Amino acid sequence: MNIINGNVTSPKGFSAGGCNIGLKKDKKDMAVIVSEKMCTAAGCFTTNVVKAAPVMWDMEKVNNQIKGIVANSGNANACTGQQGIKDCEDTAARLAEHIGVKAENVLVCSTGVIGVNLDMDKILPGVDKTFSGISSDFAGGESASHAIMTTDTRPKTAAAEIEIGGKKVTVAGMAKGSGMINPNMATMLCFITTDCAIEKPLLDKALKGCVIDTFNMISVDGDTSTNDTVLVLANGMAENPVINTENDDYNKFVEALFYINKTLAVMCADDGEGATKLMEVNVTGCADEKSARLIAQSVTSSNLLKCALFGEDANWGRVLCAMGYSGGKFDPMGVTINFKSAKGEIKLMDNGTPIVFDEELAAKILSEHNIYIDILLNEGSAKATAWGCDLTYDYVKINGDYRS
Amino acid sequence: MNIINGNVTSPKGFSAGGCNIGLKKDKKDMAVIVSEKMCTAAGCFTTNVVKAAPVMWDMEKVNNQIKGIVANSGNANACTGQQGIKDCEDTAARLAEHIGVKAENVLVCSTGVIGVNLDMDKILPGVDKTFSGISSDFAGGESASHAIMTTDTRPKTAAAEIEIGGKKVTVAGMAKGSGMINPNMATMLCFITTDCAIEKPLLDKALKGCVIDTFNMISVDGDTSTNDTVLVLANGMAENPVINTENDDYNKFVEALFYINKTLAVMCADDGEGATKLMEVNVTGCADEKSARLIAQSVTSSNLLKCALFGEDANWGRVLCAMGYSGGKFDPMGVTINFKSAKGEIKLMDNGTPIVFDEELAAKILSEHNIYIDILLNEGSAKATAWGCDLTYDYVKINGDYRS
Numbered sequence: 109m110n111i112i113n114g115n116v117t118s119p120k121g122f123s124a125g126g127c128n129i130g131l132k133k134d135k136k137d138m139a140v141i142v143s144e145k146m147c148t149a150a151g152c153f154t155t156n157v158v159k160a161a162p163v164m165w166d167m168e169k170v171n172n173q174i175k176g177i178v179a180n181s182g183n184a185n186a187c188t189g190q191q192g193i194k195d196c197e198d199t200a201a202r203l204a205e206h207i208g209v210k211a212e213n214v215l216v217c218s219t220g221v222i223g224v225n226l227d228m229d230k231i232l233p234g235v236d237k238t239f240s241g242i243s244s245d246f247a248g249g250e251s252a253s254h255a256i257m258t259t260d261t262r263p264k265t266a267a268a269e270i271e272i273g274g275k276k277v278t279v280a281g282m283a284k285g286s287g288m289i290n291p292n293m294a295t296m297l298c299f300i301t302t303d304c305a306i307e308k309p310l311l312d313k314a315l316k317g318c319v320i321d322t323f324n325m326i327s328v329d330g331d332t333s334t335n336d337t338v339l340v341l342a343n344g345m346a347e348n349p350v351i352n353t354e355n356d357d358y359n360k361f362v363e364a365l366f367y368i369n370k371t372l373a374v375m376c377a378d379d380g381e382g383a384t385k386l387m388e389v390n391v392t393g394c395a396d397e398k399s400a401r402l403i404a405q406s407v408t409s410s411n412l413l414k415c416a417l418f419g420e421d422a423n424w425g426r427v428l429c430a431m432g433y434s435g436g437k438f439d440p441m442g443v444t445i446n447f448k449s450a451k452g453e454i455k456l457m458d459n460g461t462p463i464v465f466d467e468e469l470a471a472k473i474l475s476e477h478n479i480y481i482d483i484l485l486n487e488g489s490a491k492a493t494a495w496g497c498d499l500t501y502d503y504v505k506i507n508g509d510y511r512s
Numbered sequence: 513m514n515i516i517n518g519n520v521t522s523p524k525g526f527s528a529g530g531c532n533i534g535l536k537k538d539k540k541d542m543a544v545i546v547s548e549k550m551c552t553a554a555g556c557f558t559t560n561v562v563k564a565a566p567v568m569w570d571m572e573k574v575n576n577q578i579k580g581i582v583a584n585s586g587n588a589n590a591c592t593g594q595q596g597i598k599d600c601e602d603t604a605a606r607l608a609e610h611i612g613v614k615a616e617n618v619l620v621c622s623t624g625v626i627g628v629n630l631d632m633d634k635i636l637p638g639v640d641k642t643f644s645g646i647s648s649d650f651a652g653g654e655s656a657s658h659a660i661m662t663t664d665t666r667p668k669t670a671a672a673e674i675e676i677g678g679k680k681v682t683v684a685g686m687a688k689g690s691g692m693i694n695p696n697m698a699t700m701l702c703f704i705t706t707d708c709a710i711e712k713p714l715l716d717k718a719l720k721g722c723v724i725d726t727f728n729m730i731s732v733d734g735d736t737s738t739n740d741t742v743l744v745l746a747n748g749m750a751e752n753p754v755i756n757t758e759n760d761d762y763n764k765f766v767e768a769l770f771y772i773n774k775t776l777a778v779m780c781a782d783d784g785e786g787a788t789k790l791m792e793v794n795v796t797g798c799a800d801e802k803s804a805r806l807i808a809q810s811v812t813s814s815n816l817l818k819c820a821l822f823g824e825d826a827n828w829g830r831v832l833c834a835m836g837y838s839g840g841k842f843d844p845m846g847v848t849i850n851f852k853s854a855k856g857e858i859k860l861m862d863n864g865t866p867i868v869f870d871e872e873l874a875a876k877i878l879s880e881h882n883i884y885i886d887i888l889l890n891e892g893s894a895k896a897t898a899w900g901c902d903l904t905y906d907y908v909k910i911n912g913d914y915r916s
Contacts (some may be wrong), residue, residue: 157837157838157841188866222832248564334836411911415908416911416912423626425588425625425626425627432563433560433561437562441593446632457627460591460593499908503815503819503908504904504905507815508819508820508822
């Protein structure tokens, strides 16, 4: 696998673009992605009972052949009643007209404020305007990645190339997500494009397998949004032998897809609202995989630990406390906890016994941006990794007056 | 039931006191409660897998006859290995000597930093010192209520009188709890005393029934601590006919016990770390009680809503979002949401449809300290109430450098 400097337009046959259609004052607020050829598609969606209209639309349509995606920021089209569903369909129909397909061949995503109906007088002409500006070059993909941002401070893209049956296959993606991010997806949108030829059941399986260890393992604030969506479109234009079984080609594709998912997921955690630090929690030696996941997720989600991280305070007791209410199984008397960063490594608890540690070294380690918390258990071979960020004054500020 | 200005020394036969034993610089850090006669006792404890040593001690001993409680703040004696258990036993034994019972007749509680062994050179002489100062008057109870505080800004006490069989029965309590507070108990200690004569199985049942709707329904930060404990001691000195069945006398006692629990629980939420507002979430019309509880708890726990409350922003979409990931069952299309306070009431969503509302009135309502969020469903008659607070800069500040 070669990691390349690319985005959703890197795979063959994809065009994209983004522009301002007036939902936000100045910033880009609509993105469009179009494929030359019909795509096999797959999606993962929020587990929130309250699903935004576009999530309901996509959950059904993702099983059709797909040729385009239209996404807006600034308004989530969530909790918008029957009107929300209709607006979603009208938006899809508008892009469908331009690209010569039916509404059911277009997916729709929205992110932003909940509970306000879309201003369709801006959305529909906005689709025309955004579509007219799409391109298949690097700039087109970059433009689209800016248009899906809400409280994100920077766009998030990733791309990789693999070779399958002598053909170059490219997998690329873009994501947004900064707040309302919690295990089991985030207020997060992720769009992945690939020119790989792969059958639908395998694309579904590959995406689900990747999301469980990436987007489902990040937390910013413990709030699981109404709009979370990861979509992948595969148009087959790489002309590789179609992947129709779990062979080596499939494994290569999954490796690239996993890289894109993980890279974008970690970027989302790192760009958490107000965050000054990225935390990576590695749980090893766990009795079972479910417990490993629960423990890792719980630690990244603890407000108390997140505040301590912001304060660069090695309050490891909060790690053990968060493990304890995670729902994961483990013996507290067999826990070892290490904090580490580029500045060094320090053991804080050894086999259930607290260690008197060097506060100065701990402070030095915690002064870094990337903090690794290793949790070692003695109960088996299951492991899991989760990513989160610190809880800061700026998180409170950003969310104290989000609507205004 | 008469609500009175009292504390743990109000019921007959109880003495209490608190003093500084050197765990903290200046503030009181040890409390002792002693009953003249042996008590029937009951307790509710943290659900965290990581239980502090005193929790493990109390869970076993609470089924014995109890004559005293010793509690320290400043150190939680949690994650302290085998030494923690031994320290707990030695502390109980020291108070037991003074009051002529065995260690197993004394309960022990600790709250404060996790992962540091108790300084027994301070604890043991501290028990002597604190015991020597206890008294059965109002000041004794007040003193004890100060000594259990950590980040609390004020002591929390409540008392009530009822009449059973012509005898005056008093129920009183004190609590501490400000951070690491979440549904299923809090970093919270609560000590309830009563001179009621009541049999053990009924005291157990009464306490569990009260805690589920009070201390299990408050949230400050989503962190369930290692030390949460509610204890009730009943010494029978009111000389009422012993309550040994669920008759009217039992119901009267439960009413008073519920009042004490609820009053202290709401005080804990109101005094949440850094909090500027108290939020009460009332869910009605729910299909089942479990769902009602989950929904109410989830709304009070949402970081995003808590920030919005701090910013006095009527971002009701975050209420619906938190309902959606609560795990409770409901139809999003049948939800009505009202915000209210002493300044008025405003409907934000009506039967699943968002309402265009008066932002000025909403801001006026949210400018109050006590905010009520009413969630009305159309699915049954189950209901639940939960309490929480806002998430503020001060919460981050307090927890960014708690240990220093």
